[in-house]
Amino acid sequence: MDSAARTIQQLKVQVVTLEHEIQQLTLKNQQPLISRFCVTDEDHRYYTRFSSKKVITVFWESVYPTASRLVCWSKAQQAAEVMPSPQRKLELIDELFMFLFRVAAGLQEKTLSSLFEASVSTISRIILIWTNYLYQVLGSLPSWMTREQVQATMPDKCRLYCPQLRVIIDCTEIRCETASSLSLQLETFSSYKNHTTVKGLIGVAPCGVITFVSTLYTGSVSDIEITKRSHLLQLLQPGDEVMVYKAFLIEKMLSEVGVKLIIPPSKKSTQLSKEDTQKTLAIACLRILAERAIRRVKEYHIWDGLVPLSIV
Structure with a gap:
C-alpha cells in the first residue's frame, strides 16, 4: 500500500x-510568428528591414485600423459572388510578417507555405493583397518635400555650391525574367545591362530623404523618356536646381520649365581651378546620396535573383 x-x-x-x-x-x-523569429533588433532588420522592434511596432499600430478590414477572396468566392468569412487562418500581423519575409528576406512562396502551414495559393493570395494594400496606403502619403523643407534641412556644403538644389535623381534597373513573347523581349531588353530589365527613377533630397519614386518602365525606355513620363517636372518650380550624373542629358527639358541642371563642372584647361575642384567634390558627395538610396532598395533580398514575370 x-x-x-x-x-x-x-x-x-x-x-x-x-x-x-x-x-x-x-x-x-x-504567439504571432513574428515574435518567435524576431527577438532582437538585428532579427527585425534581417527579416523585415525595419530598424528595430520599436519602429515596426509604431508602423503596425498605424496600419492596423485599416488592415484589420482586409478581406481575402478566393477565385471560387469571386465567381459565386459570395462574401468570404472574416475569420483568418493566420494572425493579421503574421500576414504582414509573411509579406516582409517575401520581400525583405527573399523567401519563396513554397518555403513560406511550410513555415506558415498554409497552401501555396493562400500564401500567394495574402502576399498579393498586402502588396496592393501597402501600395495604396503608403503611395497616398506625400513624400515630395516643399522648397521650404528642402532649404531647412540642406547641408551647409550644399547650400554653398547648390543653394537652390531641390532633388538629386538617378535611374536604376532590376533584372527580370525573359518573356516568351519576342515583342516583350524587345521592350524589356536593356543594352546597358545586356539583359531584360525593368527600370525606375528615384529622387533624393539634399538631406538624404527619398522624395520621389516613379513607376517601373521596360528596360528599353531611356532615362530621358522616363523623366518625362514620370511627371517629376510637374513637381518642380522655376528657379529649382536638379542634380544628375553627366550622361543624364535632360538640360533642355529642365530649361523649358525654368529649372537648372547641376552636373560636375567640366575642364576649361588642363587642370580644374580650386573653386571647381571643391565644387566637384561637393557634387560628388551629394550624388552618392542617390546611389545610397538605390542601394537601400536593392538590399531587399527579393531582388537577389531574376524577378519572376508573375510578380512584375
Missing part, C-alpha cells in the same frame, strides 16, 4: 509537470 501511494504521488507530480509544459507549448503556438 505504501509503495502504491508513493507511485501515485510521483504520477501526480508528473501530470502537473506535463500539464504545465502543454500550457507553455499552447501559449507559444498562439
Whole structure:
C-alpha cells in the first residue's frame, strides 16, 4: 500500500509537470510568428528591414485600423459572388510578417507555405493583397518635400555650391525574367545591362530623404523618356536646381520649365581651378546620396535573383 501511494504521488507530480509544459507549448503556438523569429533588433532588420522592434511596432499600430478590414477572396468566392468569412487562418500581423519575409528576406512562396502551414495559393493570395494594400496606403502619403523643407534641412556644403538644389535623381534597373513573347523581349531588353530589365527613377533630397519614386518602365525606355513620363517636372518650380550624373542629358527639358541642371563642372584647361575642384567634390558627395538610396532598395533580398514575370 505504501509503495502504491508513493507511485501515485510521483504520477501526480508528473501530470502537473506535463500539464504545465502543454500550457507553455499552447501559449507559444498562439504567439504571432513574428515574435518567435524576431527577438532582437538585428532579427527585425534581417527579416523585415525595419530598424528595430520599436519602429515596426509604431508602423503596425498605424496600419492596423485599416488592415484589420482586409478581406481575402478566393477565385471560387469571386465567381459565386459570395462574401468570404472574416475569420483568418493566420494572425493579421503574421500576414504582414509573411509579406516582409517575401520581400525583405527573399523567401519563396513554397518555403513560406511550410513555415506558415498554409497552401501555396493562400500564401500567394495574402502576399498579393498586402502588396496592393501597402501600395495604396503608403503611395497616398506625400513624400515630395516643399522648397521650404528642402532649404531647412540642406547641408551647409550644399547650400554653398547648390543653394537652390531641390532633388538629386538617378535611374536604376532590376533584372527580370525573359518573356516568351519576342515583342516583350524587345521592350524589356536593356543594352546597358545586356539583359531584360525593368527600370525606375528615384529622387533624393539634399538631406538624404527619398522624395520621389516613379513607376517601373521596360528596360528599353531611356532615362530621358522616363523623366518625362514620370511627371517629376510637374513637381518642380522655376528657379529649382536638379542634380544628375553627366550622361543624364535632360538640360533642355529642365530649361523649358525654368529649372537648372547641376552636373560636375567640366575642364576649361588642363587642370580644374580650386573653386571647381571643391565644387566637384561637393557634387560628388551629394550624388552618392542617390546611389545610397538605390542601394537601400536593392538590399531587399527579393531582388537577389531574376524577378519572376508573375510578380512584375
